[in-house]
Amino acid sequence: MRILITNDDGINAPGLKAAEAIAAELAGPDGEVWVVAPAWEQSAVSHCVSYVRPMRMEQWEEHRFIVEGSPADCVLAALGDIMEATPPDLVLSGVNRGHNVAEDTIYSGTIGGAMEGALHGIRSIALSQYYGPGNTRLPDTFEAARKWAVPICRALLDRANWEDTGYQVFYNVNFPACPAAEVLGVRATFQGKRPSPTFKVQPAPAPNGRNYYWLTHGAKGNIGAEDGSDAREVHRGYCTVTPLRPDMTARDQAAHLAGVVDGL
Numbered sequence: 001m002r003i004l005i006t007n008d009d010g011i012n013a014p015g016l017k018a019a020e021a022i023a024a025e026l027a028g029p030d031g032e033v034w035v036v037a038p039a040w041e042q043s044a045v046s047h048c049v050s051y052v053r054p055m056r057m058e059q060w061e062e063h064r065f066i067v068e069g070s071p072a073d074c075v076l077a078a079l080g081d082i083m084e085a086t087p088p089d090l091v092l093s094g095v096n097r098g099h100n101v102a103e104d105t106i107y108s109g110t111i112g113g114a115m116e117g118a119l120h121g122i123r124s125i126a127l128s129q130y131y132g133p134g135n136t137r138l139p140d141t142f143e144a145a146r147k148w149a150v151p152i153c154r155a156l157l158d159r160a161n162w163e164d165t166g167y168q169v170f171y172n173v174n175f176p177a178c179p180a181a182e183v184l185g186v187r188a189t190f191q192g193k194r195p196s197p198t199f200k201v202q203p204a205p206a207p208n209g210r211n212y213y214w215l216t217h218g219a220k221g222n223i224g225a226e227d228g229s230d231a232r233e234v235h236r237g238y239c240t241v242t243p244l245r246p247d248m249t250a251r252d253q254a255a256h257l258a259g260v261v262d263g264l
Contacts, residue, residue: 001026001027001028001031001032001089001090002027002031002032002034002083002086002087002088002089002090003023003026003027003031003032003033003034003088003089003090003091003092004034004035004036004075004078004079004083004088004090004091004092004117004122005019005020005023005033005034005035005036005037005091005092005093006035006036006037006038006071006074006075006078006091006092006093006113007019007037007038007071007093007094007095007096007109007110007113008038008041008042008043008044008045008070008071008093008096008108008109008110008112008113009041009042009043009096009097010037010038010039010040010041010042011035011037011038011039011060011066013037013097014097014141014142015094015095015096015097015129015142015145016035016037016095018095018129018142018145018146019092019094019095019127020033020035021146022092022095022127022145022146022149022150022153023092025150026090026150026153026154026157032063032086033063034063034064034065034078034082034083034088035063035064035065036065036066036067036074036075036077036078036082036083037065037066037067037071037074038066038067038068038069038070038071038073038074038109039056039058039066039067039068040068042069042070042071042109043098043108043109044107044108044109045070045071045109045112046106046107046108046109046111046112047070047072047111047112047115047116048070048072048112049069049070049072049073049076050069050070050073055067055068055069055073055077056068057077057081057082065077065078065082070109070112070113071093071109071110071112071113071116072109072112072113072115072116074113075091075113075116075117075120076116079117079120079122087122088117088122089122089123090122090123090124090125090153090157091113091114091116091117091118091122091123091124091125092114092124092125092127092153093110093111093112093113093114093117093124093125093126093127094110094126094127094128094129094145095127095128095129095142095145095149095175096108096110096126096127096128096129097129097131097141098128098129098130098131099128099129099130099131099174099175099177099234100126100128100172100174101128101172101174101191101192101222101225101229101230101231101234101240101242102191102192102193102194102198102222102225102229102230102231103193103194103197103198104198105172105191105242105244107198108126108128110126110127110128111126111172111244113126114126114170114171114172115170115244115246117170118167118168118169118170118245118246119167119168119246121164121168123157123162123170124168124170124171125153125156125170125171125172125173126170126171126172126173127145127149127173127175128172128173128174128175129141129142129144129145129174129175129177130174130175130176130177130234130235131177132177133177134176134177134178134179134182135177135178135179136177138179142175143179143180144175144176144177144178144179144180144183144239145175146180147180147183148175148180148183148186148239149173149175152173152186152239152241153173156171156241160243161243166247167245167246167247168245169243169244169245170243170244170245171241171242171243171244172191172230172240172241172242172243172244173239173240173241173242174230174234174239174240174242175234175239176234176235176236176237176238176239178237182237183237183238183239184236184237184238185238185239186238186239186240186241187228187233187238187239187240187241188240188241188242189228189229189230189233189240189241189242190228190229190230190242191229191230191242191244192222192225192226192229192230192231192232193225193226193229193231194221194222194224194225194231195224195225196218196224197218198217198218199215199216199217199218200215200216200217200218201213201214201215201216202214202215202216221235222234222235223235230242
């Protein structure tokens with residue numbers, strides 16, 4: 001198996017090292033692991049691409065490249081140039097430092113990298129490690145991801161649905177903030193919604209008298225999310241697996257909308 005890894009925390013992120021270990025085990029001794037990652041932090045860039053400016057790419061070593069761009073840029077560079085002759089069988093995006101659940105999935109560059117792979121018809125999985133009081137003082141904060149990612153990914157590759165027509169599904173996997181031995185199991189979940197917005201604007205005065213703004217997390221936590229959602233179940237201590245698609249059509253509203261516009 002040939003695996004492409006990207007992330008949104010950058011080429012030097014510890015979660016990328018965890019992803020490389022996970023990918024090496026999945027690929028096996030006869031497989032290949034390629035890394036095409038951003039040159040610097042790209043958190044919360046979602047699925048943005050460098051459409052109005054060029055990207056620079058540099059090879060650091062065999063099968064290891066940096067791109068001055070987003071995670072989606074990295075996947076595009078890999079599929080359109082670096083690995084064009086030998087495309088990957090799987091795209092892994094992560095392991096993100098911090099979970100990507102509920103509204104996080106809209107903003108996440110980790111999700112954006114996996115989504116770009118899915119748009120090209122390649123099986124893609126986003127991996128994110130919840131970062132909280134239960135694991136911040138562990139020698140390896142990615143302990144849960146290191147133990148649970150391989151069996152979860154193998155199960156998805158072997159038995160999950162991977163449509164080959166239309167917008168292909170991809171999977172969002174989150175690992176709880178606890179030691180690996182304390183993980184309660186794995187839950188299939190849906191994308192949740194927290195009771196308050198994810199971000200708040202915090203204005204601050206600049207020396208020239210103008211205001212500048214910081215974005216701060218405004219969400220009150222995952223405990224307020226619905227039972228069965230990714231946010232609630234990862235908070236409870238489960239690994240969560242959520243099927244996603246790039247298709248954002250609200251299909252349940254299509255019939256009603258047809259009546260609204262009929263006759264206009």
